[in-house]
Amino acid sequence: xxxxSTMSAHLLVLQHGLHGATSDMDFIENxxxxxxxxxAPGQLGLVVHNCASNTGxxxxxxxxxxxxxxxxxxxxxxxxxxxxxxxxxxxxSFIGHSLGGLICRYVxxxxxxxxxxxxxxxxxxxxxxxxxxxxxRKTGHLWxxxxxxxxxxxxxxxxxxxxxxxxxxxxxxxxxxMAQKGTQPSSS
Numbered sequence: 001x002x003x004x005s006t007m008s009a010h011l012l013v014l015q016h017g018l019h020g021a022t023s024d025m026d027f028i029e030n031x032x033x034x035x036x037x038x039x040a041p042g043q044l045g046l047v048v049h050n051c052a053s054n055t056g057x058x059x060x061x062x063x064x065x066x067x068x069x070x071x072x073x074x075x076x077x078x079x080x081x082x083x084x085x086x087x088x089x090x091x092x093s094f095i096g097h098s099l100g101g102l103i104c105r106y107v108x109x110x111x112x113x114x115x116x117x118x119x120x121x122x123x124x125x126x127x128x129x130x131x132x133x134x135x136x137r138k139t140g141h142l143w144x145x146x147x148x149x150x151x152x153x154x155x156x157x158x159x160x161x162x163x164x165x166x167x168x169x170x171x172x173x174x175x176x177x178m179a180q181k182g183t184q185p186s187s188s
Contacts, residue, residue, distance in 0.1 A: 010091040017098030061156030068106030093124035101130025109185030
């Protein structure tokens with residue numbers, strides 16, 4: 001609850017996509033910061049956290065579980081840092097671009113699993129150009145076979161997950177598991 005002396009925040013988490021960097025989300029960050037006030041005593045203000053833990057080519061090839069775990073740790077650390085600085089995060093929203101939308105979905109699942117939404121109200125989730133259903137291509141065409149082979153090889157576990165090729169005998173693909181009601185986000 002917001003009291004006259006409380007510094008309360010709506011945390012906006014930004015997550016870039018494949019091979020991305022925080023600079024990919026700078027424009028969005030600056031637009032929000034210029035239009036919404038920061039926290040002030042007795043008022044809910046906006047704070048923006050532009051995630052850096054998956055920056056670079058190699059870090060976006062590690063698969064959703066690893067990338068989501070890194071982003072979850074980064075977001076929960078940011079919440080703790082705000083708390084230590086006297087600002088209580090009351091609400092949280094996410095904007096993810098491309099692969100960043102899948103990473104955000106994974107983080108939201110981890111936050112729900114950890115009970116963080118008992119004390120922080122989830123507000124908005126926006127994904128832009130996110131392959132929520134994967135990027136599987138129709139088989140039987142030479143070009144699609146080449147693209148599928150290249151994607152799985154060049155983009156590591158992330159490429160395999162995007163192609164829905166990470167299915168095992170006892171587990172459906174990660175993107176499918178993320179959409180199943182009642183399943184935990186972890187692949188372990």
